[in-house]
Amino acid sequence: MSNMEKFVWLIPSLPLLGFLILGLGRNYLSKGMAAAIGCISVLGSFVLSLVAFMQISGAGNPGKKIHLFDFINSAAVKIGFDFTVDHLSGLFLLIITGIGFLIHLYSSSYMKEEPSVHYARYFAFLNLFVFSMLLLVLGSNFVIMFIGWEGVGLCSYLLIGYWFRNADYGKAAQKAFVMNRIGDLGFLLAVFWLIARLGSVSYDEVFSAAALARLSTVDITGITLLLLVGATGKSAQIPLYTWLPDAMAGPTPVSALIHAATMVTAGIYMIARSNILFTMAPITLNVITVVGLATAILAATIALRQNDIKKVLAYSTVSQLGFMFLALGAGAYTAAIFHVMTHAFFKALLFLGAGSVIHAMGGEQDMRQMGGLKKSLPITHFTFLIGCLAIAGIPPLSGFFSKDEILAAAYSKHVSIWILALMAALMTAFYMFRLYAMTFRGQFRGTEDQKHHLHESPLAMTLPLIILAILSVAGGWVGIPEFIMKDAHCLADFLDPVFRSSLALMHPHSISHATEYLLVGISVSLVLVSLFLALKKFSSYKDEGMPARGFSALLENKWYVDEVYDKIISKPLFRLSYLMNNILEIRIIDALVNGVGRLVHYGSRQLRLLQSGQVGAYVLLMTIGLLLLFILKYYF
């Protein structure tokens, strides 16, 4: 029934082809052509992904592995360029290509002002990103995943630094790449560990019962902790999260696609993919819970006091990713993937909405200069409101279902975790409606000039907003919990083949329906309170120009984490390197080498004096030498 071998390779190849055409032909392509190539290649992938998705979604279908060619054959390990299309990768394919296409479409209008060479370059990078991300999820072993893993990091670097004349943007791009690389080292070491122990990196072999039996507890814990290091880099978790807010230097559609909907969820995908390893490493699961929870709370507190519209959304992303990690840590893999999906819808929507606002404001990102945009941007306003409600978790919007599932998982782990997670959720509602109120409610606070130019964005930008808004509303209905409607959690059933063996190992505490009603009741009512508080406080916001003091200054400065990292890692590293360069290299090693050279030089100068050219002296020396020889011969 399935003929997937024939076309699956095309899914990543189309965007790659788009990248090559756009990259090589950027001097010759008109803007229309560039946008068309960029959009159509991703649309093509989307259609093919849809076909592949249909083929695997039949009940009991275990997925399909497709061998393209031998990638690396070595003594210790054979690595094929293989793809796996199963329920998990199928779902991600749709998210990546679907949202990817919408964002390409949006970009075609958003980036209109760029010169055509750079316009083509932009779409080339965007296509390359889609290619890498597809490789990441399609890969059938850890090495192919790693290709995509570093590929998306590269594209993120290229796109954050898209406006390369700006030195700060360049720094932000580099920071993103380097922090990702720190994580990548963890990922790689885990791969080496797997190769050393099992001689394989392919999922079907590594996750097989036979292979798992050969791994000791130390192995599994070590490997999963190293993989987690990789995930914290890519998915912006403590301690490697600080690059993501800076990544907002890139064009806004890039923030929507890469730094919200897709790339940053790669860490969650990787852990979900290796769920069986993590399930067998309870220590790692606990670490993930702590990391996720701490990140969710920390980022939410920072988001409370940011004034840049994109920065709020960025910290919100970090916080939401923390929620997903929390779910993974609790072993609720389905909930994590569910939240990846709904978050992709509403966060892409929010970022694109923010882009529409920034577009209308002539590049202004500071919310203190906005206000009252409701009237001039009706579509943006309405869709943005939906996004805010979805992320806040108001039923029956998508965010409600996925967040509720995570909170339930947190509760089943421990009630204190539930309380902390709920606090983060309440802050989410607060900062999102602070953002909403400051932007769309109240009076306009910008310049007359800006006020004059306010306009709703063109269809190419509003259409993606509308589609994403619909998805943000309805996207959660694939995961309606048991206590509301029996057997309605389609997503859990759908993903069951991927997580089945993990579920068999775990014995989750099931919560009674009554408790669940209670939990949901508490959380929704508190969220509503938080939401209205924010609305009330910020709808009539006036910029008093008062510098923040005390605790709020701490939040405004992001807990000074960047400064601390700079002090304890970056500065000492460079100081040490300078020290080695100026002292060890020049004064010691090279001085020694030169010293030996000088010594030889000096010695030969002295020896040269022996060759005086006087025969008498030679005869004398010869006699002494012969004498010595005889004496030596005689005694030894």
Add this chain to the structure above:
Amino acid sequence: MGTFITFPELLVWLPLAAALLCFFAGSEKAARWIALAFSLLVLAVSVASLNYTSEAFKSYNYVSYYWLKYLGNSFFLGLDATGRMMTLLTAVSMPLVLLSTFRYSFRNPPVFFGLLMLAQCGIMGVFCSMDALLFYFFWELALIPVYFLCSFWGGPRRIPVTFKFFIYTFLGSLMMLAGIIYIYFHTNGRVFEDGTSVAHSFSYTSFLAAGLSATEQGWLALLFFLAFAIKMPVFPFHTWQPDTYDQSPTPVTMVLSGVMVKMGLFGVIRWLVPLFPLAIEKLADVAILLSVAGILYASCLALVQDNIRKMVAYSSIAHIGLMAALLFSRNETGVQGAMMQMFNHAVNIIGLWIVVGIVEQKTGVKHISQLSGVANKAPWLTAFLVLIALANIALPLTNAFAGEMLMFSGLFVYNKWLAAAAGLSIILAAVYMLNMIRKVFFGNVNTVTEQMSDISKAEWLALSAVAAIILVTGFYPEAILGLGRQAATVFLQTKV
């Protein structure tokens, strides 16, 4: 012998012929074209030789003439899998070097190109020698033209720098020569085909069968190790390198860093490890430790270099250190990676030098802090640079990824913690490479870069060739890894 001429002969004599022709060429143009044409011819021969690897073609790959017969010596050339890898990387490098430096003008070009081709002849000889004395002869033959090239065509500080380079490496060579002579006197005699018999022999096989005691092997291995460690170089014998790379004319730097440093690695593969099996265990641990220390040390130093050429030099020391460590570890996977990486490293570092050379040519500046915004003026150059830089930090789907992955995974088997420590270099490499890109290529133009133009046709061609090799072998590493596997098998088998 049924063959008229063998592959190793062609590989050695063609560059020599080119050198002689160049010396007598009348004009700069003639010398350039002779060198380029012959280097392409050598490349064709080298690629062709890849198809004649089986035992049936032995007569295509091995040849021996009588030479200094009374010493038990012969002019014995051979091409095994390791040799094939090494000659291929040399053959690929030379046309890139020549093509990319078409814009450069040199004083006395016939001699310049003649010496360059003579160096290639020496290098090819090193990789093909199956006789210790011959090996030493070619080893020096490769060094001497390079010495003249540096000291006549180099930068303002060339005299002291080149002198140090020459004395340092020559000192190493002398130690090796002393070792060679000592072993020679412990070899068994041989009988030549015409009936002449001699007491000792320089041939590779007699050296392998010399029957040295463990103590003898110990200090002999040390002598050979010093020669090769200086050449590669391994920390802390590296201080000649950054200055030499800085002061040499760019094409010579390319040959030095792309090809000649591999002579040190090759020495380990062909001579050091096979000859002294009893000593190698102890030596290997020290050598690996030095190499890994060198990786981190050189990476840190690369972070703080303002001179781009020195930055590239330190980056290269780090890369070579990793290969050296894996050769000493004799872990099969790691050795396979190291073998293929020798090829990739040559392509990538030559690519880097091409870009650095172009920037220096166009602006007259080689210090990072003085440059800015090159991307505004030279978008193609920037695109190539970014790709080559990514290959240098071993990003997946570039050529260096597979090799580096295999090497690290071999090192991981040798010692987890060392692998983790050496792994830090992949982060440091990203920092110094991206720092350089950001400061030199991104940002706004300044007075230095204002007048820059994009690359010429010849440069475009050379950089495209580099880019093509990077991407093709990145997507399909098996193209090079196949040969790397054969070379690794040969290397690990000769351990008698």
